[in-house]
Amino acid sequence: MKRLIAAGLALAALASTPVRAEEIKELNFGFISTESSANLAKSFEPLLKDMEKAIGIPVKPFFVGDYAGVIEGMRFKKVDIGWFGNKSGMEAVDRANGEVFVKTAKPDGSSGYYALIVTNADRKDLNELKDVLDCSKGFNFGNGDPNSTSGFLVPSYYVFALNNVDPNKCYKRVVAGNHEANLLSVANKQVDFATNNTENITRLQQTRPEEAAKIKEIWRSPLIAGDPIIWRKDLPNDLKAKIYYFFMSYGRLGTDEEVAHAREVLAKTSDGWGPFLASSDAQLLPVRQLELFKAKVKLQNDDKLSADEKAKKISEIDAKLAALVEEQKKFPAM
Template identity: 30%
Template sequence: MLSVTLGLGLAVAMTACGSNADGGDEEIEKLTMGFIPSQDADELADTAQPLADQLSEELGIEVEAELMMDFVGLIEAMRTQQVDIGFLNPFGFVQAEDRADAEVILKSERDGETSYLAQYSVPADSDIESIDDLVEQEGLVWAYADDLSTSGYLFPASQLRNMGVENLDNHFNRFTVGGHDNAMIALLDGQADFATTFEDGRDSVADEFPDVYDDIRVIGYTDPIPNDTISVRSDLPEEMKEDIKQAFLNFNDDEEMLEVLYDIYTWTGIAEATSEEYDIVRDVFEEFEDELTEE
């Protein structure tokens, strides 16, 4: 999985350093933010630029938005100090904390909620009516964004195991599609029997497929999951981390920036966060740790 980190081309972004060898803080001249596509990658790159521009204005230094291939690449880039600020899903943060010493400072809000559900969806004409049907039928094709996607794979996989699926690989034909929108499209195109996404993944393709709410049916959800994070390299100066946190919190009063955040990840606000809030995600991580680190 680490092979996806090749070609990130972020070495030039390393001017934003943490502490020098003498323990003093170096001057921060540039920050790099890392994003993972939850929609079309080209669109996300354009959409994220106003966020970087506004953050640059708030902090008084250059901020660059960098689109990463997946969570493994983003975590590796934070570990090697090539990305300073990571927009990480819950599981991505837990791994980044463990592997890259990342520090969560903020979490997303969606319509006032700081947690969300993973959603199971099927084509509207499917004979699958419930999650129990997924457990009882072998050989179904399962589409989801990424093996490290909290709502796309990990929480649903944990739930399916707890409901009686002993071996996910033997029970399902599963494939990754690179984004929640693509998981929905896989259902619409007849390439998958079911998909797992964030709630409601249909929103991500509604503009392109206005009949999606009729063509795709929801059959169930997981338990609540704490929302996505904004995390930083822990070796950034404390003052810089606080400035970054406050700059993002200021976006709550900026309608233009809230619209940008919504366009990127359907966020409607930002709240402070602590590491302890993600203990439930750590429990799932422990369940899948061997599987996800064997490559």
């Protein structure tokens, strides 16, 4: 914990910036669009209130209809800090001057979750991945937001790219929705199956247990890193130090009463969190690999390119993948 405190204070000692913390009157906290704004607001309000007290300025929630809205909000400085998925987090880092500084964890200290393909519990014809990949049945598929890690990127690669299936050609209808909308569409038999994740299944079990009971899992991905919390790089360093200290001490430091309160708040946040873990942009490296793998598979199946053109493009992707592998060796814990 001494290292934690030192790391937080070190942020304040970094090169000075033109704007200091006292000049920032409030922070806008952006939220990825996994469910309705009302549900998210209720879930996160206690955490934001405690953060507000700790850093000394108002912390306002920022809700939009999709992931891209939060990314663009950070890009245009309407969002100062946000809860993202790994795919949307990568976009925020690349396009919106964002930086990962902590990630979410479970109450037992573990970090990570799984992407899913789910269907209605009544379906007897959909039980495993091969059933989903049958293009002769005219299925209706509920896909996720294009900026979602578990709702789009991970199943796009592991379910579809690796099996040479294009959902738009395979299925009768493909509709995109957030995690909550896709779960409810499955529960109400509006689509045959949909993407989702273990975190949102848990949330639905808490908020709408009757609908959750109507859903069954067909496929589960490899483990995905816990959701990154990202701030704007250009926030004042002294404010970053306060924010970092709040996240890393919350549920760990303070009186017994304060720690117990924070742990209770975290347990009721989203699908149930524990104290946050330190992180960095390095946790996004596996997502970058997935994006490149997906592009490579698409190229390999592209019959419109000449052999030389295809070989050149694949060679370029292989070089980028090799560079990512070397980069990842520096961060084995990520």
